[in-house]
Amino acid sequence: MLRIPVAKSDELFAAIASQQTLYLPADRKDGQAEYRKWEEGVKLSSRLNTVRSAKDFFFPQTENLAEFRMEGKKIEVIDIRKESEDFVIFGVRACDARSFTILDKVYLVDPVDTFYQTRREHGTVVTMACTRPAETCFCQTFGIDPTEPEGDVSCWSDGSYYYFRANTDKGQKFLDSLSSLLEDGDTAALEETKAKTKEILSKLPLAKVSTENFGGDKLNEYFRSEKWGELSESCLGCGTCTFVCPTCQCYDIRDFDTGHGIQRFRCWDSCMYSDFTKMAHGNPRLTQLERFRQRFMHKLVYFPANNNGEFGCVGCGRCLSKCPISMNIVKVMKALEEK
Amino acid sequence: MQVNENTNFEPVIVAFCCNWCSYAGADLSGTNRLNYPTNVKIIRVPCSCRVNPMFILRAFQRGADGVILCGCHPGDCHYTSGNYFTRRRITLLYSMLDFLGIERDRTRLEWVSAAEGAKFAATMQEFTDAVRKLGPNRRLEDLRCRKQ
Amino acid sequence: MQEAMINKAKQLLADGTVNRVMGWKRGEFVYDITPAVFETAEEIDADFVCDDFTAANVSKYLVKESRKEGKILAFLKPCDTYSFNQLVKEHRIVRENVYVVGIPGGPKLDAEKIKAKGITGILCVKNENGTLKIDTLYGEETMPYYEAILGKCETCKSRKHVVYDELIGEEGEVITAEDSGRFDMVEKLENMTAQERYDFWREQLSKCIRCNACRNVCPACTCENCVFDNPASGISNKAAADSFEENMFHIIRAFHVAGRCTDCGECSRVCPQNIPLHLLNRKFIKDINAFYGEYQAGEDTTSRAPLNNYDKDDCEPSIVHERGVE
Numbered sequence: 001m002l003r004i005p006v007a008k009s010d011e012l013f014a015a016i017a018s019q020q021t022l023y024l025p026a027d028r029k030d031g032q033a034e035y036r037k038w039e040e041g042v043k044l045s046s047r048l049n050t051v052r053s054a055k056d057f058f059f060p061q062t063e064n065l066a067e068f069r070m071e072g073k074k075i076e077v078i079d080i081r082k083e084s085e086d087f088v089i090f091g092v093r094a095c096d097a098r099s100f101t102i103l104d105k106v107y108l109v110d111p112v113d114t115f116y117q118t119r120r121e122h123g124t125v126v127t128m129a130c131t132r133p134a135e136t137c138f139c140q141t142f143g144i145d146p147t148e149p150e151g152d153v154s155c156w157s158d159g160s161y162y163y164f165r166a167n168t169d170k171g172q173k174f175l176d177s178l179s180s181l182l183e184d185g186d187t188a189a190l191e192e193t194k195a196k197t198k199e200i201l202s203k204l205p206l207a208k209v210s211t212e213n214f215g216g217d218k219l220n221e222y223f224r225s226e227k228w229g230e231l232s233e234s235c236l237g238c239g240t241c242t243f244v245c246p247t248c249q250c251y252d253i254r255d256f257d258t259g260h261g262i263q264r265f266r267c268w269d270s271c272m273y274s275d276f277t278k279m280a281h282g283n284p285r286l287t288q289l290e291r292f293r294q295r296f297m298h299k300l301v302y303f304p305a306n307n308n309g310e311f312g313c314v315g316c317g318r319c320l321s322k323c324p325i326s327m328n329i330v331k332v333m334k335a336l337e338e339k
Numbered sequence: 340m341q342v343n344e345n346t347n348f349e350p351v352i353v354a355f356c357c358n359w360c361s362y363a364g365a366d367l368s369g370t371n372r373l374n375y376p377t378n379v380k381i382i383r384v385p386c387s388c389r390v391n392p393m394f395i396l397r398a399f400q401r402g403a404d405g406v407i408l409c410g411c412h413p414g415d416c417h418y419t420s421g422n423y424f425t426r427r428r429i430t431l432l433y434s435m436l437d438f439l440g441i442e443r444d445r446t447r448l449e450w451v452s453a454a455e456g457a458k459f460a461a462t463m464q465e466f467t468d469a470v471r472k473l474g475p476n477r478r479l480e481d482l483r484c485r486k487q
Numbered sequence: 488m489q490e491a492m493i494n495k496a497k498q499l500l501a502d503g504t505v506n507r508v509m510g511w512k513r514g515e516f517v518y519d520i521t522p523a524v525f526e527t528a529e530e531i532d533a534d535f536v537c538d539d540f541t542a543a544n545v546s547k548y549l550v551k552e553s554r555k556e557g558k559i560l561a562f563l564k565p566c567d568t569y570s571f572n573q574l575v576k577e578h579r580i581v582r583e584n585v586y587v588v589g590i591p592g593g594p595k596l597d598a599e600k601i602k603a604k605g606i607t608g609i610l611c612v613k614n615e616n617g618t619l620k621i622d623t624l625y626g627e628e629t630m631p632y633y634e635a636i637l638g639k640c641e642t643c644k645s646r647k648h649v650v651y652d653e654l655i656g657e658e659g660e661v662i663t664a665e666d667s668g669r670f671d672m673v674e675k676l677e678n679m680t681a682q683e684r685y686d687f688w689r690e691q692l693s694k695c696i697r698c699n700a701c702r703n704v705c706p707a708c709t710c711e712n713c714v715f716d717n718p719a720s721g722i723s724n725k726a727a728a729d730s731f732e733e734n735m736f737h738i739i740r741a742f743h744v745a746g747r748c749t750d751c752g753e754c755s756r757v758c759p760q761n762i763p764l765h766l767l768n769r770k771f772i773k774d775i776n777a778f779y780g781e782y783q784a785g786e787d788t789t790s791r792a793p794l795n796n797y798d799k800d801d802c803e804p805s806i807v808h809e810r811g812v813e
Contacts, residue, residue, distance in 0.1 A: 030761040031603025048607060051759060062728045134607045135516055200624055205515065234522045236703035240759050243696045252725055258483045259401055267726035275716050324700045324757035325543065326519035392742050393722060396735050413799065423797035430804040431745060431774055435738060437807055438676065438770045440685025448804040478685055481731035
């Protein structure tokens with residue numbers, strides 16, 4: 001398998017960055033990680049994952065859609081789209097990589113979201129296999145193997161080498177462009193690392209969480225469950241879970257009056273918010289219970305109902321560590337399953 | 340603090356003036372044919388106390404380079420005590436803006452009575468000059484609102 | 488402690504003093520604790536918890552809970568009692584419907600700080616003579632206890648319960664600003680240049696994802712409809728589309744709670760991006776103390792709030808412009 005010594009990672013990153021913009025998880029002063037543009041001196045984070053997910057690259061929090069200028073009674077619509085540049089996201093975990101598949105099911109079906117599509121076409125995803133999963137991880141629940149991540153290129157590390165395998169044409173092209181740096185090598189050490197990781201994976205506290213009691217056919221059973229009251233009771237109605245979630249894909253479209261025109265933009269929205277899907281007659285979900293239920297029903301029931309059984313969650317564990325009141329999808333699943 | 344080298348820069352100054360004293364003061368400076376810079380855009384408010392901190396921030400958002408708030412002298416408020424509340428509120432707001440690193444000379448509060456036309460004109464001249472020296476507001480502007 | 492609380496709760500439920508108990512519920516791990524209302528002794532026995540990780544301030548839940556039928560028991564740490572008192576003062580909590588039992592405060596621990604050390608796979612955390620022994624999926628790890636203390640507890644302002652019906656443990660004392668050092672960081676920032684302060688806050692506030700966790704957890708933020716959620720306000724926004732909006736949200740939020748913020752530190756505790764939001768509130772508190780005399784929100788239920796009050800001899804805003812450091 002193609003590989004490069006970890007010690008030469010700066011060389012590797014410099015080679016990638018010389019061709020296209022490279023983003024990778026880097027440590028912040030506060031000890032958390034975030035995706036940052038690579039430049040001389042930026043080091044790949046050792047944290048398991050970033051606070052914000054990698055969906056930002058394809059579905060950013062805010063995005064301008066169009067501009068309007070008015071003169072008298074004439075309205076001019078201006079397409080503000082710029083030429084997109086190719087970019088590489090390096091070090092995406094298996095969970096985030098799967099989230100792109102889920103977002104694709106929303107944005108690349110008819111009517112195709114061309115903003116999203118353009119970004120997907122220009123982005124090369126290089127994933128990184130996990131070696132130290134955390135207690136909050138439960139990607140296995142959704143059939144993800146963090147030691148075999150998807151993406152255009154899969155990458156593994158055994159501590160001394162990075163190993164690469166291309167999964168798509170785009171990925172192959174990417175590896176070809178780095179061929180002078182990569183060498184063919186033996187993978188014995190890597191297999192050992194993988195085996196160790198697999199052992200840890202089987203011991204994870206959430207390893208037993210299962211989706212077998214969830215899916216599109218559970219609507220009536222769970223929608224009317226009495227558990228929602230108790231579960232949503234302490235929910236603050238903030239959007240933390242939604243915004244750190246790699247698969248949440250709802251947005252709102254708004255106009256901003258710049259004083260010399262109108263800017264139409266979209267921004268992430270959260271079903272936890274009181275003004276989510278507010279219409280002329282008001283809001284269809286009047287209390288936090290309904291909003292809370294919506295978020296989890298969407299991930300566990302509605303989404304699989306519309307997408308051949310695929311769940312709207314990848315088990316990255318971000319909401320487990322970030323929810324201000326520590327209420328999360330695992331607790332919801334366990335509570336709903338209790339008869 | 341950076342000093343603007345572009346001498347052609349003309350700042351936009353927003354002046355919130357209370358209806359009873361400062362706005363009348365501005366009027367008086369006009370009837371007395373006193374000059375004050377055309378940079379100053381006056382917004383009349385019923386009382387200086389009406390000025391929500393948001394108004395000041397939004398003035399900066401939408402292109403103001405300096406914001407000055409004018410009201411009746413303490414003790415002379417048409418509504419007895421409005422400007423006393425203003426004083427506390429605005430002191431804290433300006434202090435907070437300073438804390439966030441916004442140049443402190445972009446904000447000002449001045450008490451101007453209906454009889455002080457000359458003071459109004461002089462204050463506006465002085466404030467405009469001070470902001471002109473600072474250059475355009477970059478730290479508290481909304482890039483979307485910048486005129487291309 | 489937990490046992491004494493459980494006994495107290497069961498006793499008060501049994502004798503009919505209260506019909507519900509506001510407390511904390513055990514989670515999947517050691518640290519993921521959820522504020523919860525318990526209605527029966529069985530529920531309490533099963534899930535009630537009070538330990539190093541029960542940092543959440545439950546006062547705000549009492550706004551809603553105190554309007555329900557019957558009386559609720561609330562276990563409040565010293566810092567929580569300030570928030571509670573402030574909400575009583577603002578007529579948000581119906582005092583008669585809450586039975587307050589004061590419990591000793593922190594310091595509480597912050598799982599994020601443990602994780603920031605690179606410790607992962609946390610299964611169990613124990614404090615042994617100032618050293619945290621952390622049982623993980625990758626073996627046992629240790630770190631100094633004080634390095635894992637929650638930010639808000641590091642600069643604790645008071646061990647005194649300002650309101651209670653009953654106390655478990657002893658009455659504590661207020662801690663002076665000198666001893667707590669809670670204004671030290673504000674002072675440090677004040678002594679920087681404007682450019683340095685600007686850079687500091689840009690770095691911090693640009694991390695904001697506008698999840699509104701700070702606002703929604705804040706016991707002083709109890710508006711029925713926030714100006715930032717109200718489409719008719721002209722400034723509602725769901726995301727910061729420009730750096731200006733990042734600044735505006737936090738300035739306005741801090742300003743709206745100025746004089747009412749008790750410095751409970753929940754905003755910074757819940758921020759998923761670790762923005763030190765409490766520094767904005769503390770700046771206001773420090774200024775209020777300096778300009779208008781010492782004031783601690785929540786200390787009592789009768790005094791006038793500093794921004795609802797004035798003195799004819801108050802300082803002029805020019806005090807800001809005449810400061811030494813640029």
